[in-house]
Amino acid sequence: MNDEHKIVQQVYAAKNDIQAADHLIGTYMPFIKAETAKFLKRPPIEGHDDELSISMIAFHEAIGSYSRTRGAFLKYASMLIKSRLIDYSRKEQRHRHVISLSTPTGEEDTTLEETLADGQDYQENAASRDATRTEIEELSRQMQEFGVSLSDVADNCPKQQRTLEACKRALQYAKENPELLDEMLQTKRLPIGRLASGSGVERKTLERHRKYMVALLLIYTNGYEIIRGHLKQVMKGVAAR
Numbered sequence: 001m002n003d004e005h006k007i008v009q010q011v012y013a014a015k016n017d018i019q020a021a022d023h024l025i026g027t028y029m030p031f032i033k034a035e036t037a038k039f040l041k042r043p044p045i046e047g048h049d050d051e052l053s054i055s056m057i058a059f060h061e062a063i064g065s066y067s068r069t070r071g072a073f074l075k076y077a078s079m080l081i082k083s084r085l086i087d088y089s090r091k092e093q094r095h096r097h098v099i100s101l102s103t104p105t106g107e108e109d110t111t112l113e114e115t116l117a118d119g120q121d122y123q124e125n126a127a128s129r130d131a132t133r134t135e136i137e138e139l140s141r142q143m144q145e146f147g148v149s150l151s152d153v154a155d156n157c158p159k160q161q162r163t164l165e166a167c168k169r170a171l172q173y174a175k176e177n178p179e180l181l182d183e184m185l186q187t188k189r190l191p192i193g194r195l196a197s198g199s200g201v202e203r204k205t206l207e208r209h210r211k212y213m214v215a216l217l218l219i220y221t222n223g224y225e226i227i228r229g230h231l232k233q234v235m236k237g238v239a240a241r
Contacts, residue, residue, distance in 0.1 A: 007073050014063050018137060021063050025056060028077075032059050035078055039085045051085055057136060058084040061150045064140065135224050142218055146188055148211045156211040166201045167209060171216050173199035181221045190214050 014020040025032070036044040036055045044052040061084070062077040070076045140150055158164040173195060174180045180191050180198075190210050196203040206213060219227050 004072055008068060011063050011066050011073050018141075021060060024063065025059055028059065028074075031074065031077075032056055032081070035081045036085070039082065051088065053133070054084050054088045055081045057133065057150075060137070060140075064144075064149050065152075132227075135227050139215070139218060139224060139227065143215060146190075146214050146218075148214050152211045153215045156209055158209055158212065163205060163209070166205050167213060167216070170195045170199040170201045170206060170213060171220075174217050175220055181217055184214075184217055185221060190217070 010020070010024055014024045032055045033044055033052065036049070036052050040049065040051055044055075046052060058081040059077050062073070062080045065080075066073055066076055136150070143149065143153070158167055177198065180194060183191050183194075190206070190213055192203060192206045192210070195201065195213075196206055218224075
């Protein structure tokens with residue numbers, strides 16, 4: 001009981017303190033690795049298995065979204081890690097249907113399989129994961145100014161293709177009208193009325209997915225280059241430039 005009380009105190013202290021959060025993640029890396037190993041059915045390899053990075057991000061997300069009403073923190077973190085790993089696995093499976101390891105990357109007909117086997121790329125991928133984590137932490141801090149968390153965005157993500165397409169149109173309109181992004185940053189509110197009238201998307205759709213749209217628009221205000229790259233895969237048909 002005392003140990004759980006201590007963990008909860010540390011979690012609450014880390015909610016608005018990035019250094020404290022990083023320290024907590026470091027302290028519980030054995031736990032994070034163990035949860036990842038349960039999913040992979042083998043120990044994760046640092047710098048090689050993306051699943052370990054996903055688990056670390058999920059643990060950080062658990063810190064931000066945890067409250068005492070959710071029960072024991074580690075059980076909550078375990079549940080969130082498992083959920084994010086399942087989501088990641090499903091996305092990877094869908095992506096493999098489109099791009100196989102034998103598909104040329106476009107550079108001298110080198111395949112993805114050959115690229116991933118390159119030792120230099122192995123080191124670059126590790127550095128990229130660190131950069132990705134930095135971007136996610138910065139985005140998370142910025143979203144907090146709008147009362148939005150990473151878990152909110154995950155829960156608020158459109159489930160139907162038709163709704164996703166509508167959100168894409170609203171995003172595209174905002175990109176073409178950057179004054180909307182400036183207005184959002186100044187007011188700390190999503191300009192739903194102008195987005196709806198300009199993009200032709202129903203207002204109720206944008207209101208229903210407000211937190212998701214806040215995250216998307218913020219990504220286009222502060223140079224989140226790596227996250228934009230991920231959006232190219234997730235949001236097919238929208239140029240993430």
